[in-house]
Amino acid sequence: xxxxxxxxxxxxxxxxxxxVRLTYAELDVRIDDVASALLAAGVQFGDRVAALGKNSVExxxxxxxxxxxxAILVPLNFWHRAAxxxxxxxxxxxxxxxxxxxxxxxxxxxxRRRILLPTGGATxxxxxxxxxGHGRFPGPEREIQPEDPHMILYTSGTTGRPRGAVLSHRRTxxxxxxMAAVLGARGDDTFFNYFPPFHVGNWDHMKLxxxxxxxxxxxRQFDATEVLRTIPAERVSVVLGVPTMLHDLLSHPDxxxxxxxSVRLVYYGAYDPSDVMRRTADxxxxxxxxxxxxxxxxxxxxxxxxxxxxxxxxxxxxxxxxLPLPGVEVELLDDDGLPVQPxxxxxLCMRGPRMTAYWNDAAxxxxxxxxxxxxxxxxxxxxxxxxxxxxxxxxxxxxxGGQNVYSKTVEDCLQLCEDVAEAAVIGVPDAVYEExxxxxxxLRDGVPADDGTKTRIQQYVRASLAxxxxxxxxxxxxxxxxxxVGKIQKHLLRxxxxxxxxxxxxxxxxx
Numbered sequence: 001x002x003x004x005x006x007x008x009x010x011x012x013x014x015x016x017x018x019x020v021r022l023t024y025a026e027l028d029v030r031i032d033d034v035a036s037a038l039l040a041a042g043v044q045f046g047d048r049v050a051a052l053g054k055n056s057v058e059x060x061x062x063x064x065x066x067x068x069x070x071a072i073l074v075p076l077n078f079w080h081r082a083a084x085x086x087x088x089x090x091x092x093x094x095x096x097x098x099x100x101x102x103x104x105x106x107x108x109x110x111x112r113r114r115i116l117l118p119t120g121g122a123t124x125x126x127x128x129x130x131x132x133g134h135g136r137f138p139g140p141e142r143e144i145q146p147e148d149p150h151m152i153l154y155t156s157g158t159t160g161r162p163r164g165a166v167l168s169h170r171r172t173x174x175x176x177x178x179m180a181a182v183l184g185a186r187g188d189d190t191f192f193n194y195f196p197p198f199h200v201g202n203w204d205h206m207k208l209x210x211x212x213x214x215x216x217x218x219x220r221q222f223d224a225t226e227v228l229r230t231i232p233a234e235r236v237s238v239v240l241g242v243p244t245m246l247h248d249l250l251s252h253p254d255x256x257x258x259x260x261x262s263v264r265l266v267y268y269g270a271y272d273p274s275d276v277m278r279r280t281a282d283x284x285x286x287x288x289x290x291x292x293x294x295x296x297x298x299x300x301x302x303x304x305x306x307x308x309x310x311x312x313x314x315x316x317x318x319x320x321x322x323l324p325l326p327g328v329e330v331e332l333l334d335d336d337g338l339p340v341q342p343x344x345x346x347x348l349c350m351r352g353p354r355m356t357a358y359w360n361d362a363a364x365x366x367x368x369x370x371x372x373x374x375x376x377x378x379x380x381x382x383x384x385x386x387x388x389x390x391x392x393x394x395x396x397x398x399x400x401g402g403q404n405v406y407s408k409t410v411e412d413c414l415q416l417c418e419d420v421a422e423a424a425v426i427g428v429p430d431a432v433y434e435e436x437x438x439x440x441x442x443l444r445d446g447v448p449a450d451d452g453t454k455t456r457i458q459q460y461v462r463a464s465l466a467x468x469x470x471x472x473x474x475x476x477x478x479x480x481x482x483x484x485v486g487k488i489q490k491h492l493l494r495x496x497x498x499x500x501x502x503x504x505x506x507x508x509x510x511x
Contacts, residue, residue: 175303
């Protein structure tokens, strides 16, 4: 991706991060420098290289340099706590760990070599790492095959443990060509990337524009003030966001005075219970034809892209995730793995660019890829034109602010809190975050059902898990509804406390 653009479009600006501006030719050379340094540090074909930090030039270079030598990048979640990092490092077993200084207190490399990523002008360890490579990249130790992995992205698991989706070169590039084509990525685009590097929204959206030789502006992290300053200053043409981010932009006091005339495309991939996307369409001029808009659907375990509702389809199919991408096959299956009748809900399953497996998890892989299909865990209905609408979830998962929160992860944590006898966690609608984490709790005898107890429980979760797992609402109950075999009946809790799939979803009756 970078080498060919470096050869044929070498003078074109490729990447802007803070004060650093690099052309494709300059990027190609710097990636070679990092690749040489990785080899000098003993990283071999197939070795894992972990990284913990926010967006930076160095992180970007590591992504391509590990791929260039046949190694595997393992991005770590900077919202995770020490215990979560301990598990991921033990599971991935990286040879080398890169970390920004601010995260040293939550990351113990357990005897593995650790190199500090440069921040705030402190470049010493990174410079020493580069110098050891002598800037001469001899090439990979053996030829890299399309099916070889280049990254493991960890996602929260229904078992309470993250699962590492193994992503191959073929998966990433097949998906890039398909999605760039249907999205209409152009070489003269300027794409704005502020998604965190541990998230599929970073690398797999940015790749579409790097593929076609466009320019990428990358922020350390999302900041509405900085986004609104940068859009007119850099003449940004493509904006990606989840509803949380777009809500922050639209509600910012600087938005009315911001010149967004350079933006030709806004696209997103999320549920929208608050209707923020309609407000976004109005604000950026989609409804009067000044800007295009698209709605995508995907997941880390896929390419990640599975479907898209394109700009010329959105206004007539509002709320739909659209149709499958070229090269992707979708089927709605029932619990027996059989296709459902037209108009009936079924689990959205796909074939096409997707993960190879879950790292060191044969059982999880077999379940996710049962019958040759990748099972997404989302329940969808197709209309008479084949346009798909998400109407429910099969997996017990909550989408909050662009992050996946698995109920069992939070429930397991709550059960360890000394105030809690039983707990059930569901997602309820939230005007900003799509959904918020809601906990229904049975307290231990003698614990008061008051605000002080709620605060104490929330503090316990925040100390144990990444902050987006913390219940934003807590309800106390004398008991939890259970069926005849003792399983908590979450559909009854959702009926009582709310669900984004209640009533209508995507403009359709879920039935």
